[in-house]
Amino acid sequence: MYTDHDFDQLLTEPPGLAQKSPEQVLHDVFGYESFRPLQGDIVQEVVNGGDALVLMPTGGGKSLCYQVPALVRPGTAIVVSPLIALMQDQVAALRELGVRAAFLNSSMDFEQARATEYALTTGELDLLYCAPERLIQPRTLELLHSASLSLFAIDEAHCVSQWGHDFRSDYLQLSMLAEAFPGVPRIALTATADERTRKEIAERLSLTHARHFVSGFDRPNIQYRITPKTNANKQLLAFIDAEHQGDCGIVYCLSRNKVDATARLLSSKGYTALPYHAGLDAAERARNQERFLREDGVIVVATIAFGMGIDKPDVRFVAHLDLPKSLEAYYQETGRAGRDGKASTAWMVYGLQDVIKLRQMLEGSLGNDQFKRVERQKLDAMLGLCEVTGCRRQVLLRYFGDQLDAPCGNCDTCLTPPETWDGTVAVQKALSCVYRTGQRFGVNYVIDVLRGSDNERIRQAGHQAISTYGIGMELSVTEWKSVFRQLVANGYLRADPEGYGALQLTENCRALLKGEQAIELRKDPVPAKTSGSKSTSGNRKSGAAVRDQITDHEGWEALRACRKALAEQQGVPPYVIFHDTTLFDMLERKPTTLAELAEVSGVGAAKLEKYGEHFLQALREIGSA
Known part of the structure; x- marks a missing residue:
């Protein structure tokens, strides 16, 4: 949450950057040399006043697609964001970059909200983050009409989909932005949307004429x-x-x-x-x-x-x-x-x-x-x-x-x-046993019958006398559970929704029972015994793999300590100061001047001015150790 100092600073900071090109903003503010694939095209589309629907994987750089245009176009960018914690996190990171960013949400008291609204109407903000339920309130819309707006960015746009996993009903009303602010470009962004959901997002947000930018979804790391x-x-x-x-x-x-x-x-x-x-x-x-x-x-x-x-x-x-x-x-x-x-x-x-x-x-x-x-x-x-x-x-x-x-x-x-195995016979036994026990029992009971268990429940039901009793001794309980899991997963069996997990046959299993269809099953791996430090996946230690790239461990820890101290002073998470990747680059390049430090990936002008000497001093101490 903001402190009183933050709000005083918000109202006393100098005007925003003079208009620069997207590439200049990317370098000077964010400290990057070039856009990733598609980023540059998206940014240019929005800078030119066009609408865009962006699908880009998590970690692919979606935020820059609206943050850079927000700093190029005149006015304030309004960013629709679904969670308070997310807004606070992004605003803190932007302010560390020297960007005039703020948010409006329920965590603020009256005076804080009023100070932010004043900053918006007087043109003292580059970006304003707002929850959808706050945005659609008449007071907020009236406020936006009295401000100069550069763009609308609708983050986590899959929340508009009623078929999606994060549906938010307030997102449905965001289509009104097209009619209420016809001259303001809009960009909707998400990392998770199949083709059906993309179409729904475009329709519900009135973005049917927007350019669609679909980046690859692969996260190879x-x-x-x-x-x-x-x-x-x-x-x-x-x-x-x-x-x-x-x-x-x-x-x-x-x-x-x-x-x-x-x-x-x-x-x-x-x-x-x-x-x-x-x-x-x-x-x-x-x-x-x-x-x-x-x-x-x-x-x-x-x-x-x-x-x-x-x-x-x-x-x-x-x-x-x-x-x-x-x-x-x-x-x-x-x-x-x-x-x-x-x-x-x-x-x-x-x-x-x-x-x-x-x-x-x-x-x-x-x-x-x-x-x-x-x-x-x-x-x-x-x-x-x-x-x-x-x-x-x-x-x-x-x-x-x-x-x-x-x-x-x-x-x-x-x-x-x-490995796979021919499970046709085992599957026929399993399906037959479900049928002959009346489709009234769960998987554990059916497995007990298949394996010929002698217990009171089976005796009371009289299932020792049926033809499938004891015909599945060749498989262990674990192996039978694997068979039944795959039968349910693939739609040959279902669990009775009205009962307590009783298994029932589906129409799909008819060909299997008649012997008209064979089936290959996946053989589950035998769990490996682990002993503290041994990996079960080819000795791959993901966290260690990152640390193994560091040869100067004392230097690495010194840079992390410097970052942590600065983060505590500023009241922000350490990665808001610099990402690990920036510290990696710093340690590798060993810059000795501010000009050399400026060439490190992720070091923008504001952070160079604010933190440059601190990290150069840490690097000097590393060199003299």
């Missing part, structure tokens, strides 16, 4: 891994212990109770793990998010509500203990890893109960038939990614209309190709 769920807690601990000790990460769970329990577990093992969900006190949520942003090595355990738009660059892993409902959700959540381009991991455990639970929730929902049909397609696509035997990245990118010509070599199915 992220290694995607999905493994069968055996004991999620033990698997998570083994994964972090083997590959990500000391790293910053996010662990996603579906329920609040599971979030709390997982955070306690990680804390008991010596990790700095903090919970984040809507059931926590707002002050505790804000405190935990602040620690995540400002401290090193913090793990946040969260429901999906956490992380939208978070700009923290050094998240080394994102772990899922529960299956996401769609590939859009999975892509966005995993995309919070490795925004700095360094090696990172998207790791997930996935089991039969995940499939059953999500299918039950879907079928038992109050949505209409069209809603359920779309949601089934999304879930089927998510399950398809989990069960695929080929390259996961190719499947993920294909869903978003992107193409990867060759397998990526950086997902688990590329690194350790899964």
Whole structure:
């Protein structure tokens, strides 16, 4: 949140930059030499007054696509952003660059809001961030009509889609901007939208005539891994212990109770793990998010509500203990890893109960038939990614209309190709047993019957006498669970939405039961035993891989210490001062003058003036040590 000093500074800062070219702004303000692919075209389109719909992967540089035009075009850019924490984070980063940025949201008191409104109407702001619900209020619209506006940027634009995973009803009213401010260009941006969602965004935001810019969705630095769920807690601990000790990460769970329990577990093992969900006190949520942003090595355990738009660059892993409902959700959540381009991991455990639970929730929902049909397609696509035997990245990118010509070599199915086996006979046994037990029982009971277990429940039901009793002794309980998981995932079985997970046959299984169709099943890998420091993925240590690039470890720590001290003085997260990639470049180049430091990637004019001498002094001390 702003301090009183911030507001005094807001009203006393000199006027903004004289009009410069986009390339000059990129270099002088943000410290970069050139635009990434598509960025330059998008920026020029908006600078020239055109509308744009931008699809670009998380970490691909979406923010610059409206921040640069905002500093080139006269007037104030209005940025629609869905979360208070996101606004505060981006405004803090911009102000460190010398940009006159502010936000309007419910965290502000009356005097703070009034000071910001005054700065807007008197032309003293370059960018103003605002939540959609605040923007559409009559008072705010009246305020905007009295100001000079350079553009509207609608961030996280997928929130407008009623089929999306982050739907926000307030976004639906943003179409009125086209009519209310016809001369002001608009740019909508998102990282997660399939073709259906893109079309919906364009229609709902009145951007049907806007130029569409679709960047590649690939994040090659992220290694995607999905493994069968055996004991999620033990698997998570083994994964972090083997590959990500000391790293910053996010662990996603579906329920609040599971979030709390997982955070306690990680804390008991010596990790700095903090919970984040809507059931926590707002002050505790804000405190935990602040620690995540400002401290090193913090793990946040969260429901999906956490992380939208978070700009923290050094998240080394994102772990899922529960299956996401769609590939859009999975892509966005995993995309919070490795925004700095360094090696990172998207790791997930996935089991039969995940499939059953999500299918039950879907079928038992109050949505209409069209809603359920779309949601089934999304879930089927998510399950398809989990069960695929080929390259996961190719499947993920294909869903978003992107193409990867060759397998990526950086997902688990590329690194350790899964074995398959002819499961036709086993599947016939499984389906027959579900049928002969009356389609009234869950998977554990059906497996007990297949394996000939002698227990009271089976005796009472009289299922020792049926023909499928004991015919599945050749497979273990774990192997049978794999069979049933794949049958449910691929739509041959379903869980009764009215019951307690009872398995039922679907029409799809008819050909299998009649022997008219064969089926290949994925053979789940046998879990490797980990012993503290050994990785289960080809000895790949993602966090260590980043640190291994540093040869001067004392110098690296000295630069980090300098950054941390400055961040604490300014009350901002360390990465707002400089990203790790900038410190890497600094350590490699060893600049000795301000002019040389200005050539380091990510060092703009404002930060050079504010922090240059501090880092040059740190570099001098490194050189003399």
